[in-house]
Amino acid sequence: MLRADQVRVSYGGGQDRVTALPGVDLSLPAGGRIGLVGPSGSGKSTLALVLALLLAPDAGRVELDGEPVPGAGLSLPKRLRRRVQLLWQSPRAATDPRLRLGQLLLEPLAAHRELPPRPDRPELLRRLSEPVGLTPELLRRYPHEVSDGQLQRAALARALALRPGYLICDEPTAMLDVSSQAGLLATLAEQQRSHGLGILLVTHDRLLADHWCEQVLDLRELAAEPAG
Numbered sequence: 629m630l631r632a633d634q635v636r637v638s639y640g641g642g643q644d645r646v647t648a649l650p651g652v653d654l655s656l657p658a659g660g661r662i663g664l665v666g667p668s669g670s671g672k673s674t675l676a677l678v679l680a681l682l683l684a685p686d687a688g689r690v691e692l693d694g695e696p697v698p699g700a701g702l703s704l705p706k707r708l709r710r711r712v713q714l715l716w717q718s719p720r721a722a723t724d725p726r727l728r729l730g731q732l733l734l735e736p737l738a739a740h741r742e743l744p745p746r747p748d749r750p751e752l753l754r755r756l757s758e759p760v761g762l763t764p765e766l767l768r769r770y771p772h773e774v775s776d777g778q779l780q781r782a783a784l785a786r787a788l789a790l791r792p793g794y795l796i797c798d799e800p801t802a803m804l805d806v807s808s809q810a811g812l813l814a815t816l817a818e819q820q821r822s823h824g825l826g827i828l829l830v831t832h833d834r835l836l837a838d839h840w841c842e843q844v845l846d847l848r849e850l851a852a853e854p855a856g
């Protein structure tokens with residue numbers, strides 16, 4: 629279970645202070661599929677960053693499989709960081725344009741010193757890319773040589789490379805056309821089933837959330853007091 633307990637986040641200071649999350653609870657079960665909806669500015673992305681262990685809340689706590697998470701980002705031990713991954717809305721903003729897709733997939737493994745010897749890498753790349761439908765030919769291309777849908781698939785394979793227990797998806801289909809959206813959601817569902825991945829789908833699209841998720845939470849109802 630990945631849990632946010634009375635999580636509070638503010639940005640800025642003085643007159644510019646904005647309370648993005650006023651004290652919010654959310655639980656994402658291992659192997660569960662939870663939707664998070666709410667209007668623009670209600671704090672969905674902020675809560676996504678907190679749950680992805682990238683932003684430390686001002687107050688409240690985050691718990692990962694029963695263990696309190698002490699802080700966020702690079703201050704956390706690698707063994708905690710690898711357990712939760714984030715799939716961003718824009719794959720172009722989230723990927724290094726100088727790396728071929730195959731290199732993008734292997735990068736997290738290199739960062740965690742888990743890259744196998746060179747002769748074993750083609751097999752590893754095949755294992756990472758096949759479930760998301762990327763061909764070896766696409767893996768040789770740079771991000772500017774592929775579509776948004778193909779790049780988002782590479783971003784998903786990259787997020788799954790370290791075999792996380794939880795995946796936070798912040799509007800992952802917003803930049804994609806309808807057929808790429810359906811393909812990505814089908815791949816996510818398959819990962820949930822086959823690997824017991826817990827998935828939080830952040831979206832402004834209530835219909836999509838109702839259709840795809842086992843439970844849908846509205847951030848306005850989670851907030852203990854109105855954001856402002």
Ligand SMILES: Nc1ncnc2c1ncn2[C@@H]1O[C@H](COP(=O)(O)OP(=O)(O)OP(=O)(O)O)[C@@H](O)[C@H]1O
Binds near residue numbers: 639640673674
């Ligand atoms: N880095 C930041 N600095 C200052 N204010 C911020 C920052 N990030 C978000 N905010 C503010 O915090 C509030 C919540 O923003 P957030 O992006 O979490 O909402 P959201 O529900 O994801 O919105 P959207 O659906 O438009 O992406 C908003 O009022 C926003 O303007």
